[in-house]
Amino acid sequence: MTEQPVPAPGMFTLVLHTHLPWLAHHGRWPVGEEWLYQSWAAAYLPLLRVLQTLAAEDRSHLVTLGMTPVVTAQLDDPYCLTGMHHWLANWELRGREAATRRSGADTGYTEPEALRAFGIREQAEARLALEDFEVSWRHGASPLLRGLIDTETIELLGGPLSHPFQPLLNPRLREFALREGLADAHARFAHTPRGIWAPECAYAPGMENGYAAAGVTHFMVDGPSLHGDTSLGRPVSGTDVIAFGRDLRVSYRVWSPKSGYPGHAAYRDFHTYDHVTGLKPARVTGRNVPSQDKAPYDPERADQAIDAHVADFVEVVRRRLVSESERIGRPAHVVAAFDTELFGHWWYEGPVWLERVLRALPEAGVPVGTLSDAIDGGFIGAPVDLPPSSWGSGKDWQVWSGDRVADLVALNTEVVDTALATVDKALAQAAVGSAWSPRDAVADQILRETLLTVSSDWPFMVSKDTAAEYARYRAHLHAHATREIADALAAGRREHAERLADGWNRADGLFGALDARRFPR
Template sequence: MATGDLALVLHAHLPYVHSSEPGSLEEDWYFQALLECYLPLLEVLESAGADPLQRPRLSMGLSPTLLSLLSNTELSARFGPWLAVRQELLHQAPAGHTAAAANVAQLLGRASHAWQLCGGDLLPRFQRLQQAGVLDLLTCAATHGYLPLLRDSPEAVRAQLLTAVREHQRLLGVRPQGIWLPECAFYEGLDRLLVSCGLRYAILDAHGLLHGQPRPRYGVYAPVCTPAGMAFFGRDSESTLPVWSARDGYPGDPSYREFHRDLGWDLPADELEQRGIPCPRPLGLKLHRVSGRDCSLDAKQPYEPGEAQRCVQRDAVHFLQGRARHLQRLEGAMDRRPLLVAPFDAELFGHWWFEGPQFLGALFRQAPSQGVGLVTLRETLSRGDALQLCQPSPSSWGQGGYHNYWLNDSNAWVIPEWNRASRAMVERVSRGVGSEAARELLDQAGRELLLAQSSDWSFILKAGTTTDLARERIQRHLGRFWRLLEAIDGTAPLPEGWLEEVRREDALFPLLNAADWTRLPAPPPPP
């Protein structure tokens, strides 16, 4: 039996994709994540938590923008009709895909029933799981801003953090202690800002700890603490690769469901238009299996749910046995209980890898018999073990390990725009707010600045997918920001109805406080 623990950590995040018009591509992102990821994950966690023979434990970040979407009643009202359209379109499934179509129909039906049962409000379900000790809920930066690239104005970083903490407490009822740093990105001095905002622990990629000063005695197999009082956990790549990699890991198994082949690409455009879908796009109706590493999309075979389920059980046991062997090796080399930290994007489980929630359910069932203890990050710290003092290294979990995915030829143009807007916000707030009307305008300017800073748009620009959408979103929010600042100073009055429309579209973070951008005192000189 291994003596050690495994901490599974998921990060659930979507950019703020609320649209006043139903049927948008961005709305599809959210609804597909609900259908394939968030609802199935809750179902698995609740089922495991109700079983006295299991001890499910999971740390999970819920980004403030995702919380805003989950609490949006207008969006919630659209999800049922969205499901109904897909139930209708599923009747167009080609012959030979009976089992796959039945599997999707069952998924749609369960989602519809679960949505009605909770009144379209998932947040109480997350709260109950945290109260039961199953979940340790973390926050994130307000709009998933890539913090190392906002550091030119530390007030901008502080505003991202304070807004996140308030929103988490408002919607989930407790102040967060842990944070999933966007892209696990860290820079020198960030730990002091995190602690000043009431946060106590976060996750970094392995090199963030291994290149720290001094190098941690236990590597990534125990948390460290900075002199400012912030604890950091390091990612164990050996525990993430089998799950993360579509090519070399479990999701690439020929029996699992194929992500890229979707009925939305196969149906006639006029069939889609009749149901309010303006052009061919993924619908979340996937009927094929991976079939083989080099198999073309046209040659994919029908999905067989029974065979995929057998693979899930096999892969869960294989994963746990690998972790048990790893812990046994560490046990002989450490004088404390070793910890394996395995962080993932939550959307991997169900959206990108359809069987992912079932895999987690199998892990929860099998972990006791395989000798692997499951823990949350908060549980680990609550044991009171002494932590080594260490100053982590600048790092991220992005391609290249540092900041180049968010700072390159495709997206570098936005960095000076963020910085110019942040400096203007700090300067205007530090002069004093003035009237109540000016305060409201300044608060809305803060929302637009935060929305423009979302790392999702920079990521899309680099990835080269929906680049026009990403560029338009950045420019829209920055344009609104500057217009609001001009209106505050009286240089350009707002057109009639403009402010109301902006507030309706960007109606998030009701507790946002423009004072968060008040100029910070200069840091003391180095000794």
């Protein structure tokens, strides 16, 4: 008889944050739709496959999954679904090309025999993804996610439309974005999230009041926001809204700015390409090994590393639960939180690691539950006043408000002021002499473009110098659209404003239910 492990005190929660900016119709390569399709194929498809597999085994309350409205909009969008289908078919063709390669010269990778073996595996993986997509994803992600929500396999976290950096946002636009984001989730999943992943884990004092008014009961912050004491959720500033903090000691074991499992020598290298096919056929090999000297990827070697890292993580979580419970004198709660895209897109082996760790934790006596389970289980401590914070560099707002992005901060302020003044005037005129006003597509599009302008992604990409030129282009493009429509309306050229709004809507027609009439007056 197998000896049962001694149960660990408290509870562990895994939180995943799924987000990309709106990329459809805004370029393909090197930044644009390719980013969406790569993440979809490498992270979203396998993650849902893992969750469905575990759900079929009657496992529930496994993951707290944040899905931002801008991601679900793309995963449900007919244009994006068609583009993804084409991308998967092209992936299979690239695998076939690698499988029949006779030479590795001038490709950036010089192991032709290893490349052919890799291509055979890659072609088979692409074919599996195609079959999965054609059978299960015909109507987008929402039906799949709703099934996981209904069976309580996951808890869904929502968020505001377009993922704005909320502390710097006009309060009325902040309220509107959050309420519309929650409504968008309800429309897609027949479920309104109780919790949210605040964009960038950003917080400013007083935001908890807006959360409470919108029906939000809990949200995520980074560990330093709670001064490193993340052992329990905390009510914020006299409200019933709970802040849960990411345990950095546990989360950074998997991935941190300096280290983590994905950097292991056996795992697939993210940066080494076969330049002909665009595939990644090498393993990490070593931190300072140049790409041309990387060893071929070895699935068996990687599989052994996955098992080792599953065992390591389970032990880290177990030790943390024991030590934190002893420190606070009651069962503790440990939260590990990551970007979903880490698992598959950045770390190829991540989805397999996730499936194994979600099996291994309960087998090792570690209770696993969601953030809502933590509230229901009483893992709540004393009230706290949170400082202004985020999960960005320095754990403050500098990534989104620093000198490098001062121009974008000024742009956002100007565009929001223009948009709000124009929308207020349009709604006031429509309501004159009537208790009811028709929907205004022009005002809707002004707000839609404004929200795209203030997406937190653009200053993040500029501050981190990752496709900064693309980010500035996107911010200014949406700002231009907002101004152009607003100027035409302000000049009394209503028909021209309608034509402009219709034209911009063809490119940025996400959030079709957005209704300016619900904007706070």
